[in-house]
Amino acid sequence: MDARTMPAAGYGLEFRLLGAFEVLSSGSPILLGSPAMRRLLALLTLNANQVVSVDRIIRVLWTGDPPASVRTILQGYVSRLRKLIGGAAAFGDDVEIVTRSPGYLLRTDPDRIDLHRARELARSAAETTGTARVVVLRAALRLWRGPALAEMEALPLLRATSMSIEEFRLGLVEDRIEAELAVGMGSDLLTELNELVTQHPLRERLTDQLMLVLYRTGRRADALRRYHELRERLAEEFGVDPSPQLQRTYERILRDEAVPDDASLPAQDVRPGPVDSERAGTVQSLAVIPAQLPPQIGGFVGREGELAVLDSLLPSRHHDVGSRIAVVSGVAGLGKSALAVTWAHRASAAPAAEFPDGQLFASLRGVDPYEQPVAPAEVLRQFLIGLGLTADRIPAGLTERVALYRSITAKRRMLVLLDDAVDHQQVQPLLPAAQSCTVLITSRRMLDGLLVTNGARLIRLGPLPDAQAGELVSRVVGDVELTQSELDRLASLCGNLPLALRIAAARLAGDAEVTVSELIDELADERRRLGALRAGDSQISVRGAFELTYRRLTPEAARLFRLVGVHPGVEMSRSVLAAMAQTSFAAVAEQLHVLESVHLMSSLGDGRFGTHDLIRLYARQLAADDLGSAERRAVTEALVDFYLAAAECGRDLIRPTTGSPSSEWTGELPAMGTAEQAVGWFDREWTNLLHAARTALREGRNEVAWRIAWAAAPYVLFRHLLDESTELFDQGLAAARAAGDRLGQCLMLRCRVNVDLYRSAQSEEALGHAMEALALAEELGDPAILAPTVSSVFTAQTRLGHYEEARRGGERALALYRGLGDLTGQAMSLNNLAMIDQSCGRTERAYERCLAVLDLYRRIDEPANEAVVLNNLSELAAELADWQAAESFARRARSVSVSCGASVQEAKALSQLGDVHLQNGDVLSAKFRWEQALTLVHGSSSPIRAEVEQRLAELAAEE
Incomplete structure (x- = not known):
């Protein structure tokens, strides 16, 4: 017996x-924690050895709006699951949860997963006959312990997966019954089949099998009654007749013929082989078996995943039930037709030809620049002639042609390939009624109607992976030699778009005067790139391919697409597009749906959208060519004003400040009601904020430029984006100086102090900026501006060891904040004074001050600052050698950090927990905590990252 039939227990x-869902360790279940952790691990298991993106995990696990700190929560789940799996794994187990962009991956031997073993057994059964096939199928079905993922039905996406697995199980049950009937084991199947048909009254294959068993046991009348019950139900609910196979079984029983053992096999499930006599008579009555596929596409590479999905539609994959219609959709130039034609030739090739009754093909001219889309009636005329009818036998009306076409194809195993469809209305009349026929459609639209009404499979095509993009170029250039770096650069500049790659490679192959470096330089210039991606044939160009889609847009959708070209970023929100279009969120959402349906835009989740690099260049050219200067200027101003208003709204939620200017924006803004939501907005829009500040500076809007920088300052400190914010604050300072704006200069100088202090050897420069800011604050005379500026001077003086001067500044700041009644400022000043005490060796005094600060932050409900102070207390407790208190404060700091999404402070708490573990002699736990911390601050310029990296390096050196 195959080893896969053996249980994995033990x-x-x-x-x-x-x-x-459960996980066993040596046969015993392990506790998986909260329901959310169980669901997360189930999702990773369903996609074992494949990366599951964070966005997809969030969509699956949270049915409503996820919490603002969802990504931090998710990191916590992954961390705990890693610990559980690591602790439960036996020696030699090679199982782990790996962080891999853009999400996580469960790496494991697939045979450890019962669903994988069931699928392998199903494949093995397909290659087996007789009693051995029965044994293998029974072994597969024994793996079920009940409904798959039964406890996760509340989550729609997991419920859909559970339903798919149930379909697979029912297919195996039908296969098993078929195999038992084939070897004469049908006598004890009657009770089971009665129950199955009662539970699944519309499954024609089960009814077919029940009719056969009834007939063989002498109950011919009951067999005929079962057929009529199903026929009436199908007619009443769906307006269709039973399948041709079921009708044949009925007719044979009606005539009291001996039904062969394999009569229960539906026609679409019969393995490719000699055509049976009934079908042969029909085929021979026609002049030809159509073979209308276009020539194969040269140089086709990759698309293994998409080809595998298409393979699941093949008639021989009888255990895959459901629609045999697929739509390959994507933007122009992705190779939709190439994929469809390549797969069709492979599936139709001997010796295992899947479509022995022929292949029909039609180009529906959905985006032809010179011709209108083809009418369905004309396509049907072409198909009927291809099926052997003469022109005089073809009906005139569309309805009659559809009926005749479906009658002729009803008993055939054929492929229908429909290329470049406009919409589902054009395609619907061209669909055969028989499940024995497979239909493959390509379109620049998603054809949602077919997905809803016909259950079609949607294959959304994207750019090629890097390696396959380089391989495509290598195949097309022929003898032209390119280095790997040149291949990579060409692929990147072409956005891995197959059409662009073929054009670039053809230029190199066909023009000896064009060198690789010259072509790369030409493509690197964004103003020339689309023009360079044009073949000698004027009809073959990337811009031309995009143009055909753009020109068919409604005026509203076309204008929104042009506005996308004004936005300087790579991705953008529905909110900013509404601001630029000067319309409502709802109106923009409607037009974005239109752009998404033709793949000019792609949804990235959370109301955000992006597009392919070359499409973005095309949008920018349209914006430059088709928008007047006044409209372009108004749109740009709206974009900048939106980002300023949203950033200032977010700033006031993260850290409310007095004395700061506020936006007068009257349009709609993104929903932000909490600090966590504001941080999430800044996380998503950080790059766009930098673009907005540059745009404001370029347009001479100096006040807006520095105000955007100032609005981002609390977020920068929250996330420790110190290096990343240098340009923003430098631009803001330059803008404020250009405008002679003393308030702007003071605020930007304070921002520069924070950046300078975390750079090596920059403390003197930081003090210079702080003193310059203090002079400006004294001139302004506003205590709300003066108090935090005094604190900036304090921080710089402390870093330089000027403790006495710093202490006086700290006391002054505390007095100013008390005069303002600002509790947050008072807490910050007390914390600053505690820093002085710590630096001067007065650790116990610093500890007492921090306890008072902790009480203040709790009173004013500022969890992010509370986490800072808890971390300070943990550090001070460690200095006092109170390691129990150090651990307690660190754990509380981590808990508070997770609750408010303060990932940097969470990393600090984890770092200090590592220190505690190391002090206790637990090196492995210390390393684990530091690695957790590094994951949280990886890629940032936070000084905590440097601290953790140093700890890990020292540990590695000791090991």
């Missing part, structure tokens, strides 16, 4: 999806 970890 062989280390086993993941069980076929029933309530």
Whole structure:
């Protein structure tokens, strides 16, 4: 017996999806924590050895709006699951959860997963006959312990997966019954089939099998009654007749013929082989078996995943039930037709030809620049002639042609390939009624109607992966030699778009005077790139391909697409597009749906959209060519004003400040009601904010430029984006100086102090900026501006060791904040004075001050600052050798940090927990905590990252 039929219990970890989800360790279940952790691990198990993006995990696990700190929560789940799996794994188990952009991956031997073993057994059964096939199918079905993922029905996406697994199980049940009938085991199937048909009254294959068993046991009348019950139900609910196979079984029983053992096989499930006599008579009555596929596409590479999905539609994959219609959709130039034609030739090739009754093909001219889309009636005329009818036998009306076409194809196993469809109305009349026929459609639209009404499979095509993009160029250039770096650069400049790659490669192959470096230089210039991606044939160009889609847009959608070209970023929100278009969120959402349906825009989740690099260049050219200077200027101003208003709204939620200017924006803004939501908005819009500040500076709007920088300052400190914010604050300072704006200069100098202090050897420069800011604040005379500026001077003086001067500044700042009644400022000043005490060796005094600060922050409900102080207390407790208190404060700091999404402070708390573990002699736990901390601050310029990296390096050196 195949080893896969053996239970995995006793062989280390086993993941069980076929029933309530559970993980076994040497045969015993392990506790998986909260329901959310169970769901997360189930999702990773369903996609074992494949990356599941963070966005997809969030969509699956949270049915409504996720919490603002969802990504931090998710990191916590992953961390705990890693610990659980690591602790439960036996020696030799190779199982782990890996962080891999853009999400996580469960790496494991697939045979540890019961669903994988069931699928492998199903494949094995497909290659087996007789009693051995029965044994293998029974072994596969024994893996089920109940409904798959039964306890996760509240989550729509997991419920859909559970339903798909149930379809797979029912297919195996039908296969098993078929195999048992084939070897004469049908006598004890009657009770089971009665129950199955009662539970699934519309499954024609089960009814077919029940009719066969009834007939063989002498109950011919009951068999005929079952057929009529199903026929009436199908007619009443769906307006369709039973399948041709079921009708044949009925007719044979009606005539009291001996039904062969394999009569229960539906026609679409029969393996490719000799045509049976009934079908052969029909085929021979026609002049030809159509073979209308276009020539194969040369140089086709990659698309293994998409080809595998298409393979699931093949007639021989009888255990894959459901629609045999697929739509390959994507933007122009992705190779939709190439994929469809390549797969069609592979599936139709001997010796295992899947479509022995022929292949029909039609170009529907959905985006032809010179011709109108083809009418369905004309396509049907072409198909009927291809099926052997003469022109005089073809009906005139569309309805009659559809009926005749579906009658002729009803008993055939054929492929229908429809290229470049406009919409589902054009395609609907061209669909055969028989499940034995497979239909493949390509379109620049998603054809949502077919997905809804016909259950079509949607294959959304994207750019090629890097390696395959380089391989495509290599195949087309022929003898032209390119280095790997040149291949990579060409692929990147072409956005891995197959059409662009083919054009670039053809230029190199066809023009000896064009060198690789010259072509790369030409493509690197964004103003010339689309023009360079044009073949000698004027009809073959990337811009021309995009143009055909753009020109078919409604005026409203076309204008919004031009506005996308004004936006300087790579991705953008629905909110900013509404501001630029001067319309409502709802109106923009409607037009974005239009752009998304033709793949000129792509949804990235959370109300954000992006587009392919070359499409973005095309939009920018349209904006430059088609928008008047006045309209372009108004749109740009709206964009900048929106980002300023949203940033100032977010700033006031993260850290309210007095004395700061506020926007007068009257349009709609993104929903932000809490500090966590504001931080999330800044996380998503950080790059766009930098673009907005540059745009404001370029347009001479100096006040707006520095105000954007000032609005981002609390977020910069929250996330420790110190290096990343240098340009922003430098631009803001330059803008304020150009405008002679003393307030702007003071605020920007304070921002520069924070950046300077975290750079090595920059403390003197920081003090210079702080003193310059203080002079300006004294001139302005506003205590709300003066108090935090005095604090900036204090911080710089402390870093330089000027403790006495710093102490006086701290006392002055505390007095100013008390005069303002600003509790947050008072807490910050007390914390600053505690820093002086700590630096001067007065650790116990610093500890007392921090306890008072902690009480203040709790009173004013500022969890992010509370986390800072808890971390300070943990550090001070460690200095006092009170390691129990140090651990307690660090754990509380981590908990508070997670609750408010303060990932930097969470990393600090984890770092200090590592210190505690190391002090206790637990090196492995210390390393684990530091690695957790590094994951949180990886890629940032936070000084905590440097601290953790140093700890890990020292540990590695010791090991």
